Amino acid sequence: MGKEFKINQEQLSQLNQLIQNLSAEQLVWVNGYLSGIINGKPNAVDVPVISSQKSSESITILFGTHSGHSKEIAMDLHDKILALGFDAKIQGLDFYQKNDLKKEKYLFLIVSTHGEGEAPIQAEELYEYVHGTRAPKLPDTKYAVLALGDKTYKNYCQTGIDFDQTFSKLGAKAIIPVQTSDVAYEEVAEQWIEKVIGELKNLVPELTASTLSASTAITKKKFNRSNPYYAEVLEKVRITTSDSEKEIYHVEISLEDSGIEYKAGDSIGILPNNPIDLVDLLIDKLEDDPERIVTLGEKEISLFRALQNKLELTVLNREVLEKYKAITQNKDLELLLNNEDELEAYLYGADAYDLLEDYPGEITSDQFISILRVLYARLYSISSGPSSNPEEVHITIASVRYNRKKRDRNGACSSYITDEINAGDHLPIYIDKNESFRLPDDESKPLIMVGAGTGVAPYRSFLQEREQNSAKGKNWLFFGNQRLKKDFLYQLEWQRFLKKGTLQKLDVAFSRDQEEKTYVQHRLKENGKEVFQWLENGAHFYICGDKKHMAKDVQTSLLEIIQNEGGITPEKAEEYLKNLKREKRFLLDVY
Template identity: 85%
Template structure:
């Protein structure tokens, strides 16, 4: 079936909602009804219509997303609102008609925060509108906001908080207070939706109690953070040389019989184990019994297992330090918490044992457990094309190892995979969808792909898919790492893509192979004219890698190229770049 005939995700959710409670006889009836419509038979239109009572109240569900999580939650709420018998519409905020806002009676917004307090690209215009002088007064509007974010950032869930405050300023009435959620958002989202539905039931109890509204909601995703799939590792190969400063592995994982599907651009979430040596340090610090039973959440387990499998101990954030200091009341720690620059410097590379050593105080091991975050999954860009690798998924992992304060440190997940996992072992995984990093629907569109280190992983997936689908669009890869002879990830594969014509251009930068360091942005600048011509011809520009340095430098260079090659002012160049983002032709997967 051609792509032009496929239904979208929103339509599929509605279809699933319709058919999931129908009997076999009813499904046969529906099949005949649809066939009649397709064949233009007038009698199909005379078949009895199903009467579903509807509330006069109209519900608007809006989402603003970077990776697609907000949209998933929106679809879930949309299904359940329809099941109650309400009229509802679901839209991304970029497609929403802003002038309709003043007419809305009920608005439910699911919105993520990107980086340090920024609205996702999809929501930038709507954010400016709501906070601008043209925003309407909303005295007749009731609303609720679910804010998604990451507590490792200082401005946690800031976009959602901003929307909530602004809606209130415009006169709208919050049905429930703004809800914020960390990276493990599923449980908070479920509770938020449940609260919304309970509020809606009070609006039209006769609708909510009708037989048609009793249908169950769409099934939850089979595998996620709270319910991972234990997948077999088929192969693990180091793809940097043994004398390289970087220890990077290519890992192939079986999805056979799992039913798991993914797209190029998605990521895999892996639930790791914390390093045992760090677990032992913490237990010894408290002089506690590793087999003592403790409670984490609603589960009882040994202290050792709690620290190894359930709680975050390799990284810290401001919230953990704040909770810890509420118990120990350390004046030096209080001073640190009041100094943003020093706090950010301290948090980079510090772990739970550092906190106990650097800022001591009276605290029991159980109290310490209570301030720690839940151990969260680590996300890795998928490096395999699903069409080229049926029932398999590949990832590229750099092992994180460093020394700080005369103690060896390890990344929780990277060391778990590199040190403990081998072919034949099973690891807990799930697919993390990333709608913000997709191949263009038009396979004739050219691609410019920029990645450093393991940031090149998704481009292997992209090129495998384009080759498998015989896509005619040109492809240009910019790749950077430390040394040509030691760190040229997937070198043989890129050369094969070049030979076959799947990859038209390859430009590389190896920073340590000469006295003056060279990076991918230098290769971009050298090819500025051609890069600009590709953009003018509709190219999609991808950046994957470190957000703070590499991605920022690449975007700055791209802006310079646009200004110089386009012969336009800095303001016009900024607008050009902004339009690329709006058109989903500048796509970032950064961390």
């Protein structure tokens, strides 16, 4: 038996007497104050003056998210607005009552864009409503929109841009212009929040004169892309055979004393370094001095370090090509940009050196680095259960290597880890929360998990967590890779889960062990009747892995199963799947 930490009745009475007269903001501060004492840093806590004044302005913060980033930003904004002395409510778009829209005085929306310009599931209903004929006029509403997206996709930040334009058409007034952000969103989000706070301060300046932010209290340090935690690598083991065509590693990383927490379904972000041979090629091509000091933003750094550590070299996108064309006026590049199919084919595997080689033109080193994106973190699905690994995080990494135009290419992060990082070394990391890929709250619900290659990683986390919690729900894993004897990732662990009863069913597809290739979607269809029964019994269906091929094929097969086993039309099958998404029982972690 462990120690009893309960307080006595007299202490409880005193505590209740204290807190019953505290405001919400004061309770937030007390929580931080106690955290400071627990962490042995009570002197680091400044006592804020919480203003007794309150603004009567109505403020609503809405978020629409696929991964959870929008929610995280919304919560940061909410904390800062409360600290100013305003009342504000925060809500996910899927719980927002659309009829309340016409009542809003101040509306702040943070929303991501999913896929090729689609609204995330959470935002679909309000998106359709404001674009429909029943949308209300909003002459009394002031608003601001932060749009999250990925410049790899053509319709970058389209959902947020659409909301902004539609709010404006309905008569609402933007207090600041719509802000768009690429995958490295943290700094942009912070700037957007500060602009919003600045506008609110102008509304009731006397409120803020006596109000100090409750965020001065001690809280857990926040690690992110711009402020990573340097974690020690505990172990790195190759889990495919040496003669396998796939080079896949299991990596274990220490979180000891970091205060970092994660949940099953989250990812880990790792800040990579560009391959040195690629950096050298670029500098030679640009005919420049690697030690020459250049300016990036407000910082000065050597050209070599800028290219190795700060700028994206291994991946190109449309925006980079458009900026390059504007400088070089290369006619062939203009033709490429006007042909979507050829552009997509070129971007798949081309790097910054290819751009200089394939579309030559007059451009200086400074001009070239000015058009490149910031080197973004690579995300890897976490493959460990947090309950059974409280001070560790595990990931499963496939080393990216290929040859294009007689030049060997390496992934910026995967090859860096597999070639240069060993036990005892440190990696800059942070946790990337993924609210859209979670275990169900009801542990009795069944799971159907479909993954190929390293897409199986989060399911190791799921099963470890369910085992640790003695969850009663049944679990069914579909796993695919190339060859049974070379590429059966975590084979012994799946067998242990089967023997113990944590995993009820395991169906595998090894595509190259026979003449006719077999994939996970084929195994899914072979078990169509039982898959549909599991769905009818409340199963949650997960897909993790390649977005363009595997995930798309699995979803197509699932629709066929729903249609055939349910005896319904293709349209009804689509509606069935849409309902699964609304109920958060169809979940994707794709890339």
